[in-house]
Amino acid sequence: MTEAAPGTDPTTPGGDRPEPGAPRRRDAARSRELLIRAAMELFADRGFERTTTREIGERAGVDPALIARYFGGKTQLYLATVRVELGDSVPADLLEEDRLRGLLERFSQRGPGPSFQAAVLPGDRTEVQQAARTYLHERLVEPLRDRFAAEQVDRPQLRAELAAAAFAGIILARSSGAFGELAAAEPEELLPLLHDLLAASRPTR
């Protein structure tokens, strides 16, 4: 949450020091970073529609007008958010326990990014949702499908999508507040259960 999101732009890695020679207080790169971070939290937390630019600005400590200035608008800010989320993680095979643990721990610290919502939520084909869905496919579905295909499993794409959807549902539910024990469970105790569940997307042998 307080951690800097790498990727995106090389500027502004941690707190302050965008460039070796420019510790300027009045820092556009820093404002952009603050906006993206606040937006990522809020979008993940309340969805795209329910998040207002004023809220984002308030949480970021930055004037909302700068959203328009730096990103072009709320939508583009969202896209930048997804791009960051996309940039700082690697495609993961959900059936590999180490990868799964990594994802689980990451989503336990800061909640799932906005992508998961957009993927699972019905909606029009806005570029917003499209970007988020592309992300999900690259990250989760394709690795799984490739694995299934390599294993000569039938319907690899369908199985991969099934597992990814289940995973998204669980991750979202965990941070939604709808399921008490699921939300309270530690990643370590959840991991084996989750792994077994997802592994069942492969035909039982």
Added chain:
Amino acid sequence: MTEAAPGTDPTTPGGDRPEPGAPRRRDAARSRELLIRAAMELFADRGFERTTTREIGERAGVDPALIARYFGGKTQLYLATVRVELGDSVPADLLEEDRLRGLLERFSQRGPGPSFQAAVLPGDRTEVQQAARTYLHERLVEPLRDRFAAEQVDRPQLRAELAAAAFAGIILARSSGAFGELAAAEPEELLPLLHDLLAASRPTR
């Protein structure tokens, strides 16, 4: 879509005839029914926020002002929607294949109700979400937990929530448009995969 929603109120099953003695054309009960039905579709289809009362009225062929008159507002209409969804189905044990088939087919015809979204989506503790979550627990989590408890499985509640979350994710994803093959799959071919997946919420023996 054009199909009548069973349950709800005994009035207005198909076209016109709310009460034996009152085939009045100017029918408040019918207007209510039309509003609920339109709202159910739209809420499930675009979420609560993105659905406007004007849209609901337009689809129902009823003046939007009547939403306020009959339900008190958009929120109460949503609650009525959830109540209907709750009323016309029975608690289902997701591991029982017949129950699962029933749910799957039902959600394949008309999409999932608004409850699934509200349950899986993070958000404030509005009564809207609370009602939806209560629904999900009564319907899906509790039957599963009872089964697990009877089977002496450890952590029955956690396992039940896990399975329910996965199920919700899959159902939502199916109608979201994010996953092509998952959405296109026939219930019959999806059923065995889904069953195996959910069955893995029980410890492998």
Added chain:
DNA sequence: ATCTGAAGACATCAACTGATGACATCGCGC
């Protein structure tokens, strides 16, 4: 036939949202 109350349609309000443009202020290069 008429009267009355329910049912529906219309106009409109107040609140909110995203976006824009004008203005102030700071920092860097000269």
Added chain:
DNA sequence: GCGCGATGTCATCAGTTGATGTCTTCAGAT
């Protein structure tokens, strides 16, 4: 030290939304 562009602030606009109040219209009882 100073001017100019970059950065940030403020006020405000236009569009939309949910909600309300009032007026019209119809059905049923008398």
